[in-house]
Amino acid sequence: METRGLLKNYGSTKAVAGLDLKVETGQIYGFLGPNGAGKTTTCRILTTLTKPTGGQALVSGFDVVKEPSLAKKGMGLVPQHLNLDPDLTIYENLKLHGMLHGMAGDKRESRIREMLEFTDLWDRKKELAKSLSGGLKRRLMIARALLHEPRVLFLDEPTVGLDAHTRRRMWELISQSHRRGVTIFLTTHYIEEAESLCHRVGIINQGSLIAEDTPQGFLSTT
Numbered sequence: 001m002e003t004r005g006l007l008k009n010y011g012s013t014k015a016v017a018g019l020d021l022k023v024e025t026g027q028i029y030g031f032l033g034p035n036g037a038g039k040t041t042t043c044r045i046l047t048t049l050t051k052p053t054g055g056q057a058l059v060s061g062f063d064v065v066k067e068p069s070l071a072k073k074g075m076g077l078v079p080q081h082l083n084l085d086p087d088l089t090i091y092e093n094l095k096l097h098g099m100l101h102g103m104a105g106d107k108r109e110s111r112i113r114e115m116l117e118f119t120d121l122w123d124r125k126k127e128l129a130k131s132l133s134g135g136l137k138r139r140l141m142i143a144r145a146l147l148h149e150p151r152v153l154f155l156d157e158p159t160v161g162l163d164a165h166t167r168r169r170m171w172e173l174i175s176q177s178h179r180r181g182v183t184i185f186l187t188t189h190y191i192e193e194a195e196s197l198c199h200r201v202g203i204i205n206q207g208s209l210i211a212e213d214t215p216q217g218f219l220s221t222t
């Protein structure tokens with residue numbers, strides 16, 4: 001996954017200001033920066049939800065502007081804000097997602113079961129999404145994002161607002177997702193989160209990458 005000279009202006013605000021990123025396949029890449037740095041905007045461009053003002057972005061080899069539907073097939077997204085269907089059950093939320101992704105019945109059902117077991121939600125599959133705690137909602141969002149077997153998983157501030165214990169459980173689930181063979185791009189403003197999860201960390205401020213290293217590299221120079 002790669003961006004070249006990526007730009008996004010909102011009026012006079014340069015949300016993304018000429019971003020050059022390279023994320024190796026198979027890594028967990030952490031995109032670390034303060035609020036307003038441009039993390040969500042970058043994530044939205046990479047996942048085809050927002051069009052850039054300029055520059056280029058490739059995900060799994062597909063240009064997100066010129067080939068959005070091809071690029072989209074190979075990616076999963078957990079957006080920052082919860083966007084489950086509150087009045088559907090856990091199972092129904094996944095089934096709907098699978099149908100929207102054109103997954104055939106048998107394949108869809110076996111994959112739903114696999115993802116519910118993976119996220120430890122199988123026994124709760126008949127519960128309504130709106131009745132779940134924040135941590136369970138986030139687990140369901142990961143199950144949903146992985147359902148169609150993406151090669152790249154985008155997580156926008158995956159643990160914001162969670163308590164320390166629930167945050168640790170999410171970190172475990174993210175590591176386990178990575179071990180299943182998915183490349184992960186996650187945004188965060190928690191240094192600790194980047195350190196414990198990521199192979200490589202890019203620091204973004206005012207829409208530009210200001211440093212990039214391994215977490216260990218950052219620790220040894222500071």
Ligand code: ADP
Nearest residue numbers: 010013015033034035036037038039040041042
């Ligand atoms: P982060 O995710 O790092 O907090 P964002 O990407 O959300 O940063 O925002 C980067 C900048 O762009 C901020 O100044 C924000 O207010 C602005 N911005 C983001 N989205 C919009 C939008 N839809 N309209 C106008 N300004 C926006």
Ligand code: ADP
Nearest residue numbers: 010035036037038039040041044050080081157
């Ligand atoms: P973040 O916490 O990462 O800055 P927000 O919660 O501010 O993200 O953004 C939520 C939604 O509002 C996003 O779609 C974002 O693009 C949009 N947004 C963010 N900042 C602005 C802004 N200044 N004006 C208009 N829309 C914005």
